[in-house]
Amino acid sequence: MNFASDNVTGASTAILDAIVRSNAGPLASYGADPxxxxxxxxxxxxxxxxxLAVFPVATGTAANAIALAALVPPFGACLCHEEAHVMTDECGAPEFFMHGAKLVGLPGEGGKIAPAALAAHLAVPARGVHHMPVRALSLSQATEGGLVYRPDEVAALSALAHExxxxxxxxGARFANALATLGCTPAQATWRAGVDILSFGASKNGALAAEAILVFRPDLAETIAYRRKRGGHLLSKGRLLAAQLDAYLADGHWLANAAQANRMAARLARGxxxxxxxxxxxPVEANEVFPILPAAxxxxxxxxxxxxxxxRTASLPAGESVGEGERLVRLICAFSTSETDVDALLAAAGADGA
Amino acid sequence: MNFASDNVTGASTAILDAIVRSNAGPLASYGADPxxxxxxxxxxxxxxxxxLAVFPVATGTAANAIALAALVPPFGACLCHEEAHVMTDECGAPEFFMHGAKLVGLPGEGGKIAPAALAAHLAVPARGVHHMPVRALSLSQATEGGLVYRPDEVAALSALAHExxxxxxxxGARFANALATLGCTPAQATWRAGVDILSFGASKNGALAAEAILVFRPDLAETIAYRRKRGGHLLSKGRLLAAQLDAYLADGHWLANAAQANRMAARLARGxxxxxxxxxxxPVEANEVFPILPAAxxxxxxxxxxxxxxxRTASLPAGESVGEGERLVRLICAFSTSETDVDALLAAAGADGA
Amino acid sequence: MNFASDNVTGASTAILDAIVRSNAGPLASYGADPxxxxxxxxxxxxxxxxxLAVFPVATGTAANAIALAALVPPFGACLCHEEAHVMTDECGAPEFFMHGAKLVGLPGEGGKIAPAALAAHLAVPARGVHHMPVRALSLSQATEGGLVYRPDEVAALSALAHExxxxxxxxGARFANALATLGCTPAQATWRAGVDILSFGASKNGALAAEAILVFRPDLAETIAYRRKRGGHLLSKGRLLAAQLDAYLADGHWLANAAQANRMAARLARGxxxxxxxxxxxPVEANEVFPILPAAxxxxxxxxxxxxxxxRTASLPAGESVGEGERLVRLICAFSTSETDVDALLAAAGADGA
Amino acid sequence: MNFASDNVTGASTAILDAIVRSNAGPLASYGADPxxxxxxxxxxxxxxxxxLAVFPVATGTAANAIALAALVPPFGACLCHEEAHVMTDECGAPEFFMHGAKLVGLPGEGGKIAPAALAAHLAVPARGVHHMPVRALSLSQATEGGLVYRPDEVAALSALAHExxxxxxxxGARFANALATLGCTPAQATWRAGVDILSFGASKNGALAAEAILVFRPDLAETIAYRRKRGGHLLSKGRLLAAQLDAYLADGHWLANAAQANRMAARLARGxxxxxxxxxxxPVEANEVFPILPAAxxxxxxxxxxxxxxxRTASLPAGESVGEGERLVRLICAFSTSETDVDALLAAAGADGA
Structure with a gap:
């Protein structure tokens, strides 16, 4: 009954097999392999x-930090949700790679940036060199609260940003989970809706350690290539990342994994x-469930x-709160979570199944 | 006949098997697993x-850069060989992680720092705040030229440094190859000889992507823990690195691999x-061969x-040079290089075998 | 009627005279002069x-940024008021000099950190390497809202921090204004109350461009010396800063200037x-007045x-707000502000004098 | 007989007077004054x-570091003479402001980059992300050895660079001294010869603390504006820098000062x-003299x-060396050096005057 995170499980069989398969023979190093x-x-x-320019890396923190460094000069600011992973859980990796640029948190329920908050922030007139100019907006898809931005929501926020x-x-540490919910194309969820760079996650959804920085603006590719290397994130045996990503994308494996995780989260939530x-x-829109439970x-x-x-409770909707005898908790389902796992937890909770 | 590097080959069977074996079941993430x-x-x-504090990471560049950042303040300098990997091949990763501290190159044949050059550099009296004070010395073991420092040589350089x-x-990207030659204990080659931090390599000698920062001074452990995370180098599924390193160290696998690579380099050199x-x-002291060949x-x-x-020719001994019709080249043998591989190259060269 | 800031006026006569006096003859450069x-x-x-170690610099931003860089490692966090100058008006200078460490804002009326907010923040248990550990607390004296911390308030906050x-x-960009109000000794207001480093301001109170980083912990002096130089903040003709600071401190000039500014602010507030x-x-406790005015x-x-x-209104006390037809504004008095200046403004406002 | 540097003297009378004159009345802060x-x-x-965009700062180190940070990304390299001030005397300020980019030293007599050395360095084909790409060339005018680049020399080096x-x-810490020798226009010596940014020095030639970053490429102005502020180099009382620079440029004061310093250096050299x-x-081409003296x-x-x-002797021409009983020394003349000063030194040396 481990619902701590979608990173407590290993690789999917398909991906593990791909790692093994890719191991034979000499291959050019540093990503120059076929x-x-x-x-x-x-x-x-x-x-x-x-x-599209594609830069595999081994961690989501690396993907985010390198991507943001390509968008924000050291004197700039990056807007994100006040509870975004980049803001609270990466030990300042974005600030490190951005060389001191500032992350500024915006509010919003369930980790989703409120459009009004973004609009209000951007509406403040530029105040000259004393203030760090906003140069990037980072959206988490799915959010830290497991919500999913619709393509039109992304497009609206992006349009405002680009203006x-x-x-x-x-x-997109959980981009697959979001897309499995949305049912739209990857393009609709990203560059057609105004996204310039995507941190495409795989580690939480079947890979062991594989993410990809997807760069939709060719002018940004060179700076990312150099920043990945100087960040120590260019693996010499590139086959390790390539094999994982190849199997991840093959035959819809990534979406099948995500759909399973999402289904289990829905089942858990219902129960x-x-x-x-x-x-x-x-609501539960991806693979994470955030119930308020009686302490008992x-x-x-x-x-x-x-x-x-x-x-934490910062993302609670207005009017909602966690009482004395209550606990807000997070349960995460992974591709490897089964109905048996979910039902075991529900049984322990005294529920009578899904 | 691929002698381009010891990173063009995949993992050894033992290590690949360990990755597969470690994949089952939920495990605590971020290195908190058993x-x-x-x-x-x-x-x-x-x-x-x-x-000893141990920090696995996926690349040697990360290991080096994080280690140096723990030793050198942003206003300091780090001495290394003028052709050291940290100096010439990591796109400024050490300078990035050290926040602008300077690498200063010292000369020496075959990539080995000449003790007199170190002594001369350190003998210059401190010149106040206009100059970056030397705070670290980085030794490559084996060197970029495939030479090996003896424990007494390391001890002499370290003593001078510590003074x-x-x-x-x-x-130690090729620490195993060096140790296989030296025949001494790991302790004798490192902390007993004055080494404060070792970048312990495995990727070039049987692993897919695994290195470990070994910290012999407990006071440095905390800063490295944070710097690894903010560098994006703490893998969520720590089992991937742990499995590789576990198998690498088990049953002398690492030294057996290195000995094979060294034997093949010696055979190649002889031929x-x-x-x-x-x-x-x-001389050939590890797994790299640097012949000067007729251009034909x-x-x-x-x-x-x-x-x-x-x-490149900067490491040539005094009096040696590469003539018009000659080429200085590098050939590297790996754990996976066989006598057949070596003899095929020698046959192509017109040699009659080893 | 220029109440825009205490930096719109030039130097005091005493300080200007000192600059002129110090100009004659050769003097050792880079601060090595008598x-x-x-x-x-x-x-x-x-x-x-x-x-005490003393490091003159030309700007308050430099003083703050260099001081904080000596206290906070690149992976750490620094607490300050959410409207502190370091947070909102220095274009990320602290983050630059701290190499990406994070500023975290705490609330409090009139720019004064609420002790409960500090206690609550520090009470959260350390959460490992994913989170930037708090390593410094920055107090503004006087605050951005013109309030003054009493020595016992500083001592209480410092004790909590040090624990x-x-x-x-x-x-202390306006340290003189604070001290003129407190009437205690400089020691009582700083190191005896737990302050480790003080950015001692003079530019806003009679100097042209002179601040001093005062370091009460000798172990921090060396890192500041180097960081000042590499920040480009070691003036070659050190006499310029020395002359200003010498005259500033002589004969209580600094406190006399501050007292005059504070008196004028009080007069303005009363009117x-x-x-x-x-x-x-x-309340008005130093040289700044923040009235809510009818828009007319x-x-x-x-x-x-x-x-x-x-x-801005973030510092308003609970229950207070600025209505539709109202404006919150800031008026600052300097050492050079006269009763005539104040009374002219009051007259324009329709007041009948102080 | 102080020939230690051109920064051991105070301000010229004209500049000191300007500081005093500019002191009266309120003026908009942060450089927004008339x-x-x-x-x-x-x-x-x-x-x-x-x-032209103009950014006054108080130190030459700041001017250089900010300028280079506008030209070189953190993963890039900047070529300069191996004995350039930026390389050896600024405690890593350029690396700090450039966020870890590397300075690479080129050889050349008297501190002047040998065109062949530049050509050879740039002729090496780009080697991918493992290597820091060269993005800037920094020329010192006059050089650390007191030599002066002719406009056609600057143009040749710049053309090669731009290609x-x-x-x-x-x-241009000693740009005035160089120009006084060249007799050409400032434009001919800079942007018409391909210079993109000039660190225009005044502190060594009559000012107390005033330099200006002159940006000939308008696209670079914004980044410099922000970087100056976050470096702590935007003075609140901008009048201090403006007054110095205004008087420096007025009535050819800057060139008159430089010509005097150069004349005195020539007299000293002759003697x-x-x-x-x-x-x-x-040769002596500006205001610095580098004789090899008998130790006695x-x-x-x-x-x-x-x-x-x-x-130091690194800049000596091929074939020249400093013998056992000899000393290479540096003597600098300033705008304030008089014939009396020079002749006193020559008399002490046993010369019979100029």
């Missing part, structure tokens, strides 16, 4: 973007919501061996 | 150092040296499909 | 601190408060030629 | 460049050259109270 080239072509086809000379980055005293402050239930689950994290 | 703990214990035992308040880093017009400007021989080898890199 | 040494001695006597391994910086519809959301009055003042800035 | 605007216009007229996508910076055992390894003469001069620095 498998890496094939991955680029897969991404270009998938995103309907022939000029102000602000580039758009999408932190929990039926329990007395449990409520979900915002929380204790019972933990005693039964369930693993998951308490959660 | 396998990562076991790797730390292996390193502590191997290096006879119970306080001047200068910490000692060892870039080449017998050819007319070929000479080795410095170089052309013949390449025509036959041999892959290797031309090399 | 006048610079004399300034250090003046500061040591004034602060009753024989080990958590957090060093204390004081941004404005008597006007219908005007209120002061927090604001317009009348500007039409009469008064110069001052609109102000 | 005097600062007038200085910009003076520079534009002087350099025949209506689009390779390399921008050109000129460190020294007549002494037995003294030789000048390269060096001792006699110091005993007589002469102040000057020993100098």
């Amino acid at each position: 498998l890496s080239a094939a991955v680029t072509e897969r991404f270009r086809a998938l995103f309907e973007c022939p000029d 102000h000379g602000v580039a758009v980055h999408m932190d 929990l919501a039926r329990l007395p005293g449990v409520r979900l402050p915002w 239930l929380d204790a019972r689950l933990r005693a039964a061996g369930a693993v998951y994290h308490p959660w | 396998l990562s703990a076991a790797v730390t214990e292996r390193f502590r035992a191997l290096f006879e150092c119970p306080d 001047h308040g200068v910490a000692v880093h060892m870039d 080449l040296a017998r050819l007319p017009g070929v000479r080795l400007p410095w 021989l170089d052309a013949r080898l390449r025509a036959a499909g041999a892959v290797y890199h031309p090399w | 006048l610079s040494a004399a300034v250090t001695e003046r500061f040591r006597a004034l602060f009753e601190c024989p080990d 958590h391994g957090v060093a204390v910086h004081m941004d 404005l408060a008597r006007l219908p519809g005007v209120r002061l959301p927090w 009055l604001d317009a009348r003042l500007r039409a009469a030629g008064a110069v001052y800035h609109p102000w | 005097l600062s605007a007038a200085v910009t216009e003076r520079f534009r007229a002087l350099f025949e460049c209506p689009d 390779h996508g390399v921008a050109v910076h000129m460190d 020294l050259a007549r002494l037995p055992g003294v030789r000048l390894p390269w 003469l060096d001792a006699r001069l110091r005993a007589a109270g002469a102040v000057y620095h020993p100098w």
Whole structure:
């Protein structure tokens, strides 16, 4: 009953097999191998973007930090949700790679930036050199709260950003989970909606350690190539990342994995919501569930061996709050989560199944 | 006949198997899993150092840059060989992680810092705030030229460094190859000889992507832990690195691999040296061979499909030079290089075998 | 009627004379001159601190940024008021000099950090390498809202900080104005109350361009010396800064200047408060006045030629707000502000004098 | 007899008077005052460049570091003479402001970059992301050895640089001394010869603390404006810098000062050259003299109270060397150096006058 994160599980069989398969024989190092080239072509086809530049890296923190560094000068600012991963969980990696540029947090329920908050921030007239000019907006898809931006929402936020000379980055650590919900094309969810760079995640959804920085603006490719290398993120044996990403994209494996995780999260949410005293402050749109539990239930689950994290309350909707005897927690389902896993937790919670 | 680098080959069978084996079941993320703990214990035992702090990362550039950043303040300088990997091949990763500290190159044959050059540099009296004070010395073991520092040589350089308040880093991307030659213990080659931090390489010698920053001074552990994370180098699925390192250290696998690579380099060197017009400007002490070839021989080898890199001449001994019709090249053997591979190259070169 | 800032006026006569006087003859450069040494001695006597290290610089931004860089590692965080100058008006200079460390804003009325907010922030248990550890607290004295921390308030905040391994910086751009109000000794207001480094301002209170970084912890002196130089803040003709600071400290000139500015602010506040519809959301404790004005009055003042800035409302006390037809503004008095200046503004406002 | 540097003297009378004159009355802060605007216009007229952007700062180190940061990305390299001030005397300020970009030193006699060395360096084909691409060339005018680049020399180096996508910076700490020798227009010596940014020095030639970053490419102005502020180099009382620069440029004061310094250097050189055992390894072209002195003469001069620095020998012409009983030293004349000063030193040296 480990619902702590979608990174506590290993690789999917398909991806592990691909790592093994790719191991034979000599291959050019540093990403100059044919498998890496094939991955680029897969991404270009998938995103309907022939000029797409693709930079595999091993961690999401690296993908985000390098991407933002390409968009924000050291004296600039990057807007994001006040609870975004880049803001709160990467130990300042973005600030490091951006050389001191500032992350500025915007509010919004469930980790989703409120359009009015963005508009208000951008409406403040530029105040000269004393103030760090906003140069990028980072959207998390899905959000830290497991919500999903619709393409028209992304387009509206991006349009507002671009009007102000602000580039758009999408932190897609859970992009697959978002897309599985949206049902649109990758292009519709990203560059057609105004996204300039996407941190495309795979590690949380079937890979062991593989992400890709997808650059929709060719003018940004060179700076990212150099920044990846000087960040120590260009693997010498590029086949390791390429094999994972190749299998991840093949035959819709990535979306199938994500759909499974999302289904399990929905099942978990339905089961929990039926329990007395449990409520979900915002909907479950991807693979994460954020219930407010009675403290006694929380204790019972933990005693039964369930693993998951308490959660912070900044993203709660207006009017919602966590009472004395309550706990806001986060449960995450992965591609490897089964109905059995979910039902075991629900059983421990005293529910009668999904 | 690919002698371009020891990173053109995949993982050894033992390591690949370990990756597969480690894949099952949920494990705590970010290195909090039992396998990562076991790797730390292996390193502590191997290096006879119970306080050793161990930080796995995926690339050697990351290991070096993070290690140096722990030793050198942003206003300081780090001495290294003028052809060291940190100086010439990492796109400024050390300067990035050190926040602008300067690398200062010292001369020496075959990539080995000449003790007199170090002594002369450190003998210059401190010149106040206009000048960046030297705070670290980085030794490459084996060197970029494939030479190996003896423990007493390391100890002499380290003693000189420490006298001047200068910490000692060892870039051990090919530490296994060096140790296989030295035959001493890991402790004798490192901390007993004055090394403060070791970048312990595995990727070039059987792993796919695994290195470890080994910190012999406990006071430096915390800053490295944070710097690894903010560098984007803390993998969420720590099992990937742990599995590789565990198998690498188990049953002397690492030294067996290195010994094989070294034997093949020696065989290659012997065969080449017998050819007319070929000479080795410095000895082969690890797994790299740097012959000066007649241009015609170089052309013949390449025509036959041999892959290797031309090399720069800065490390040549006094009195040695590369003539008009000659080429200095680098050939590297890996754990996976066989006698058949070596003999095929020698045959193409017109040699009659080893 | 220029109340825009205390930096719109030139130097005091005493300080200008000192610049002229110091100009004759050759002097050792880079602060090695006798006048610079004399300034250090003046500061040591004034602060009753024989080990005090003194680093003159030309701007307050430089003083703050260099000081914070000595206290906070690149992966750390620095707490300050959410409207502190370091947070909002220095274009990221602290982040630049700290190499990407993060500023975290705390709330509080009138720019004064609420002790409960600090306690709450520091009470959150450390969360490992994913989160930037707090390493410094920066207090503005006087605050951006013109309030003054009492020595016991500083001591309480500092004690809390030090308990958590957090060093204390004081941004004393208006330290003289604060001290003129407090009436205590400089030592009581700073190191005896737990301050580790003080940015001691003079430019706003009689100098042309002179601040001093006062370092009460000798272990921090060396890193600041180097960081000042590499920041480009070590003037070659050190006499310029030394002459200003020498005259500033001589004969209580600095406190006399500050007292005059504070008196004028008090007079201005008294006069404005008597006007219908005007209120002061927090008290005037130094040389800055923040009235909420009826919009019509604001317009009348500007039409009469008064110069001052609109102000932001984040620091308003709970329950206070600025209505539709109102404006929160900031008026600053300097050492050179006279009763005539104040009364002219009050007259334009329709007041009948102070 | 202080020939240690041209920064051991105070301001010229004209400039000191200007500081005093500019002190009266309120003026907009941060360079928004009319005097600062007038200085910009003076520079534009002087350099025949209506689009020139002008950024006054207080130190030459700041001017150089900010200028280079505008030209070189953090992953790039900047070529300069191996003994350039930016390389050896600024404690890594350029690397700090450039965020870790590398300075690469080129050889050349008397501090002047040998065109062949530049050509050879740029001729090396780009080697991909492992290597930091060259993005700027910094020329010191006059050089650290007191030599002066002719406009056609600057043009040749710049053309070569621009062909390779390399921008050109000129460190003009002693630009006035160079121009006084050249007799050409400022435009001919700079942008017409391909210079993109000039660090225009005044502090060494009559000002107390005033330099200006002159930006001939308007696209670079914005980044410099922000970088100056975040470097802490935007003075609040901009009048201090503006007054100095205004007086410096007025009525040819700057060139008159430089011409005097140069004349005194020439007189000094002539006198020294007549002494037995003294030789000048390269010509005196500005205000610096680098004689090789017999050790006994060096001792006699110091005993007589002469102040000057020993100098390093890397810039010596091929075939020249400093013998056992000899010393290479540097003597600098300033605008304030008189014939009496020079003749006193020559008399102490045993010369019979100029």
